[in-house]
Amino acid sequence: MPNAIGTPSRHGLENHGLTNLNLAYWTLPSAMLVERIVSRREGQLAHLGPVVVRTGHHTGRSPNDKFIVQQAPSDSRVWWGKVNRPMTPAQFERLHLRMRSYFQGRDVFVQDAVAGAHPAHAVPIRIVTEYAWHSLFARNLFLRLPPAALPDQIPQFTLLDAPRFHAIPEEDSTNSEVFIALDLERGLILVGGTSYGGEIKKAMFTVLNYILPQRGVLSMHCSANVGEQGDVALFFGLSGTGKTTLSSDAARRLVGDDEHGWADDGVFNFEGGCYAKTIRLRPELEPLIWEATRRFGTVLENVVMDVESRRLDFEDGTFTENTRAAYPLGFIPNPVAEGRGGHPRTIFFLTADATGVLPPIARLTPSQAMYHFLSGYTSKLGGTEKGLAAEPQLTFSACFAAPFLPLPPTTYSRLLGEKLAAHQPEVWLVNTGWTGGPFGVGQRIALPYTRAMVSAALHGHLQGVPFRNDPWFGLAVPTRCPGVPEGVLDPRSTWGDARAYDARAGALAARFTENFKQFDGLVAREVQEAGPGQTAGG
DSSP states (O other): OOEEEEOOOSSOGGGGTOOSOSEEEESOOHHHHHHHHHHTTSEEEOTTSOEEEOOTTOOSBOGGGEEEEOOTTGGGTSOOSSSSEEEOHHHHHHHHHHHHHHHTTSOEEEEEEEEOSSTTTOEEEEEEESOHHHHHHHHHHSEEOOGGGGGGOOOSEEEEEETTOOOOHHHHOOSSSOEEEEETTTTEEEEESOOOTHHHHHHHHHHHHHHGGGGTOEEEEEEEEEOTTOOEEEEEOOTTSSHHHHHOOTTSEEEESSEEEEETTEEEESOSEEEEEOTTOOTTTOHHHHHHTTSTTOEEESOEEOTTTOOEETTOOSSOSOOEEEEEGGGSSSOOTTOEEOSEEEEEEEEOOTTSOSOSEEEEOHHHHHHHHHHOEEEEOTTSBTTOOSSOEEEEOGGGOGGGOSSOHHHHHHHHHHHHHHHOOEEEEEEOSEESSSTTTSEEOOHHHHHHHHHHHHTTTTTTOOEEEOTTTOOEEESOBTTBOGGGGOHHHHSSOHHHHHHHHHHHHHHHHHHHGGGTTTSOHHHHTSSTTSOOOO
């Protein structure tokens, strides 16, 4: 075993092919990691103590650089294609060998942790990184082990992370210098060529999306919170749609902000922390997240800081629009410490519609819920992925999670259908995107209005309210909502040109229909017919 600092596991790093290392820092506490981040010049302390780091030219995920080793028995299960590109075992082993050579003589930081707060579905994991700040990121995001359990930790999945080790596409059969390569049979993940912390988080999410559905657990890209009466709400959505913002509610307890499982006895968090977007963060609109960014131990990615005063400027997107904060769940007041809740009573599908035509809230029938879950419509916002421009891009991301799904989308939709039938939660489609026109003409729907609509749905204040049928999308839209001007509820009325609205709405409806053709013959007829142009549920 290399020179060890901290509490090493008896299952040493040699089991992952790592030998001839310099120092190995094992599951250091946050304060010790912060000391090393500063002393190694990986980051700087900001006012009140958070650590500010830069990720270089990779400020978002690299979706075209993820690979899965193609081998039995997983090869018959994986959803192969643009999302999951195949890599041969020999190609993976060559990359692993070069990576092991790279680590020799270097310091490494190990975090032994757990993914999954449910004792029957918890996955022991190990994150080995060359950066101290990536180790703090992992410590903040995953579930921590009690100190007494550390010596006996045997990981089911291990992630080796080397940002300064670059792939050679001509030799390694990668698309670029960046790689996220998963060997599902060996329980080994290789990440290199990028410093963006989100790759670590989402690689482990991909693993859970492979393991848990095979156990009958629905893995979900959603946040979750619980009310005073134990009523659980889920918020599905891609980056930038409001999962973290809307679930961080002072009136409700936070279960988790991004990744959950739905088992036979309720929902549970996969993680132990939050990863919040911070661009244009304001205390009056997002007070809980604001306070978490001001805590010692929080990691701030690419947030602009005055080097003399050490004050932060969340309005400044010089480095990226995808500025982030990674902090433990305990930095949010009154979280659900056990990371678990009952079966959801309310489900929200969040979409940031950049065309400005979807209603701000609509009630879905079970068939419509399945349709919109498989469609996963939203607009990708600038910076969240490599290569995205400032203008949002319309996208259909199956299950609101396509980049992280190793199995076919219908695997997850089947499980969702079973859960909806068994527990009958209310399902709502919430547009957190634009109103009054498309991006560049209209404006984002005001956050206080969205919060008011979510609150009304949660508290039953929309029961008995008249609903209208949206003629383009077949959605049941409330005509009144406490705290929201009635005009806001009808997107067509917010446009200056009704004919322009109709043209945009028709174009988006056609995009829905075209996208859903991929599921022809794979879903029930009532789901196939639940898309735009159909009659809304009562």
